[in-house]
């Protein structure tokens with residue numbers, strides 16, 4: 001297996017957890033691990049996660065201009081000649097990678113959850129039909145492009161290596177968009193899409209006050225991120241960026257607690273690949289139980305505080 005290039009995304013110089021996950025996977029596949037860093041971040045540090053060469057493109061990419069990101073990635077592809085590119089399913093990668101695939105005339109698989117080698121060929125698994133089925137795909141063009149759902153592979157241990165950093169220049173395209181305003185969301189400690197544990201509440205919470213009194217403390221006790229069904233978001237109990245599902249965020253945590261959520265197909269589309277699903281619902285016939293690893297038929301206002309007390313007692 002020749003080179004795999006990882007799109008090493010960072011927030012203001014701090015690498016995202018998914019960057020390490022992808023570097024670990026590339027190393028596991030026995031590839032020469034390369035990475036691309038756009039803007040200012042400690043590129044050499046990626047050597048600790050197996051990157052031998054990091055291609056760094058100087059510039060300000062904070063406007064999230066996908067034309068610029070695509071052009072920068074294309075310049076790195078020319079310098080690195082990778083066999084494959086791995087990126088996480090972030091907004092930036094979901095914007096830029098399809099454009100890059102079109103520009104390079106190659107194939108792309110999005111939102112993959114598994115990557116294996118069959119002989120020398122990469123075979124990737126991706127959910128289709130809102131997660132009701134999976135398809136295994138092999139890409140014939142080169143480089144093969146993949147976006148990967150966060151938390152699909154687990155985190156590698158950091159080693160002691162330091163990567164060789166090579167500067168790559170690119171011709172920035174004329175901007176076709178201008179940022180006129182930035183609004184910072186009421187962010188949580190960990191973004192939902194990257195969260196390893198999520199506690200989500202539904203319409204049954206009944207009010208924002210109850211959502212804040214029951215879901216958020218439970219999430220805090222578990223070191224989890226709070227999520228919500230669309231019904232809860234539409235009712236104003238939680239903010240839009242907390243919505244999980246087809247028209248919300250696709251999440252892939254180790255633990256997903258669905259409290260008072262019926263399990264509509266549009267909600268399942270965003271969370272059914274979670275590794276362990278715990279459903280709490282008063283209705284034993286609720287569809288969510290068909291997908292739950294553990295099901296509790298009960299009132300969430302009794303069950304969640306009881307679990308929370310047990311979790312807090314462990315500390």
Ligand SMILES: Cc1cc2nc3c(=O)[nH]c(=O)nc-3n(C[C@H](O)[C@H](O)[C@H](O)COP(=O)(O)OP(=O)(O)OC[C@H]3O[C@@H](n4cnc5c(N)ncnc54)[C@H](O)[C@@H]3O)c2cc1C
Pocket residue numbers: 201202203204228229230231232243244245246247248249259260261262263264265266267270280281282283286298299300301
């Ligand atoms: C185009 C489209 C896109 C959509 N996108 C999304 C999306 O991205 N995400 C999403 O979530 N939905 C989405 N929906 C909406 C989806 O169809 C459902 O309406 C929604 O998921 C229902 O939310 P809910 O489970 O909170 O509410 P409900 O379906 O009303 O379920 C509430 C559940 O709570 C249980 N319950 C009641 N009281 C308690 C209690 N005290 N303790 C425990 N359980 C209790 C009930 O038995 C019930 O099962 C979309 C719909 C459409 C048409």
